[in-house]
Amino acid sequence: MSIIAPGSTIGILGGGQLGRMTAMAARSMGYGVHVLDPDAQCAASAVADRVVAAKFDDADAAADLARHCDVVTLEIEQIGTSALEAAARHAPVRPGASVLGVVQDRERQKVWLATNGFPIGDYRHATTRDELRAAVETFGSTFMKACHGGYDGRSQVKLSSAADVDAAWESMGGRHSVAERALDLEAELSIMVARRPSGDVCVFPPALNHHERQILAWSVIPAGLPKRVVRQADEIGRGIAEAFALEGILAVEMFLLRDGTLLVNELAPRPHNSFHETEVVCATSQFEQLVRAVCDLPLGDARALRPGAIYNLFGDLWLAGTPHFELALAHRGVRLHLYGKRGARAGRKMGHLSATGESSEDALQRVRAAAAAIGADRSLVS
Numbered sequence: 045m046s047i048i049a050p051g052s053t054i055g056i057l058g059g060g061q062l063g064r065m066t067a068m069a070a071r072s073m074g075y076g077v078h079v080l081d082p083d084a085q086c087a088a089s090a091v092a093d094r095v096v097a098a099k100f101d102d103a104d105a106a107a108d109l110a111r112h113c114d115v116v117t118l119e120i121e122q123i124g125t126s127a128l129e130a131a132a133r134h135a136p137v138r139p140g141a142s143v144l145g146v147v148q149d150r151e152r153q154k155v156w157l158a159t160n161g162f163p164i165g166d167y168r169h170a171t172t173r174d175e176l177r178a179a180v181e182t183f184g185s186t187f188m189k190a191c192h193g194g195y196d197g198r199s200q201v202k203l204s205s206a207a208d209v210d211a212a213w214e215s216m217g218g219r220h221s222v223a224e225r226a227l228d229l230e231a232e233l234s235i236m237v238a239r240r241p242s243g244d245v246c247v248f249p250p251a252l253n254h255h256e257r258q259i260l261a262w263s264v265i266p267a268g269l270p271k272r273v274v275r276q277a278d279e280i281g282r283g284i285a286e287a288f289a290l291e292g293i294l295a296v297e298m299f300l301l302r303d304g305t306l307l308v309n310e311l312a313p314r315p316h317n318s319f320h321e322t323e324v325v326c327a328t329s330q331f332e333q334l335v336r337a338v339c340d341l342p343l344g345d346a347r348a349l350r351p352g353a354i355y356n357l358f359g360d361l362w363l364a365g366t367p368h369f370e371l372a373l374a375h376r377g378v379r380l381h382l383y384g385k386r387g388a389r390a391g392r393k394m395g396h397l398s399a400t401g402e403s404s405e406d407a408l409q410r411v412r413a414a415a416a417a418i419g420a421d422r423s424l425v426s
């Protein structure tokens with residue numbers, strides 16, 4: 045065992061909200077935190093001892109970060125391979141290049157999942173307009189997603205028929221993509237799994253997720269899914285962590301189809317939006333679990349102690365001035381989490397509300413009522 049003890053310094057590649065919340069958990073446990081981000085005033089800067097302002101493919105800057113750290117982790121998977129290698133010469137990078145190299149490319153990720161026996165939906169690699177057309181002619185309704193760089197529903201487009209192919213191809217700038225069959229979803233869920241270098245694995249209970257326009261709107265734990273689905277999701281999460289010999293945490297987004305089939309949508313080897321509620325639900329948050337995993341400390345208890353939910357707050361909400369958060373905070377069990385981002389823009393994740401409750405339905409109802417009170421949950425605004 046090679047424990048990186050509290051008092052040591054953790055480097056984080058990426059200083060967005062995920063880096064900020066990880067840094068807060070690390071600081072609570074007595075670690076120092078250094079961050080690399082293109083923006084010197086990134087969300088994590090307020091809680092970091094040092095910010096290296098550099099692009100994610102800057103190998104010299106990654107080496108500079110790692111030289112002053114005992115371990116390096118990340119909150120974003122789009123880190124250049126040479127930057128990862130440069131950092132790894134000075135400190136262990138967890139998770140490492142073997143995981144990131146697979147996850148960074150949607151097509152490579154799908155091939156890896158299928159080769160390792162994990163269930164995924166029908167898809168085709170679309171490197172030309174004709175390949176895209178052939179996929180749409182086979183699948184009908186299709187999601188086209190760029191192999192590199194998409195998040196929050198960006199860099200993807202939905203096609204209904206072959207008539208949409210030209211416009212879709214142009215809108216994506218002809219980038220290498222995957223074309224996925226549009227699936228008939230009963231529900232979306234995610235699993236968060238942690239594995240420490242010495243081999244212990246721990247899985248959080250699945251989260252039930254609701255997306256609007258392909259972006260996560262709310263998430264709740266426990267998911268209230270049939271036991272069979274929970275067991276299968278747990279096995280898939282554990283299996284993926286073991287197949288990668290993961291060092292760190294990894295989220296597995298999953299689709300439950302109407303016929304009961306469970307499929308993997310995509311992987312994220314870092315904290316995930318759908319597990320923010322672990323801060324109020326579980327004995328150990330996803331952020332603390334990440335710190336424990338990369339420092340090779342005993343993993344924390346991931347059981348849900350009580351039901352809880354989150355509701356995302358986007359920049360749109362700020363367009364008419366600062367929201368009246370007091371109206372949300374007046375709701376029992378509701379907490380406010382803001383990421384300290386400068387510059388609210390439509391679609392930008394600025395924070396979230398969380399709520400606990402007597403049941404998952406109760407927690408969700410509370411957080412949605414609080415979101416509606418500040419104009420965030422449009423479906424409840426009359």
Ligand SMILES: Nc1ncnc2c1ncn2[C@@H]1O[C@H](COP(=O)(O)OP(=O)(O)OP(=O)(O)O)[C@@H](O)[C@H]1O
Pocket residue numbers: 165187189194195196197198200224225226227228229232255258259260297309310
């Ligand atoms: N093949 C599909 N069939 C049905 N719905 C889909 C499919 N692919 C994507 N979606 C819908 O779009 C959402 C976003 O897709 P995906 O997770 O691939 O994109 P993303 O940009 O990586 O999103 P994020 O970074 O927020 O996870 C899914 O959670 C789901 O609601």
Ligand SMILES: [Mg+2]
Pocket residue numbers: 297309310
């Ligand atoms: Mg996704």
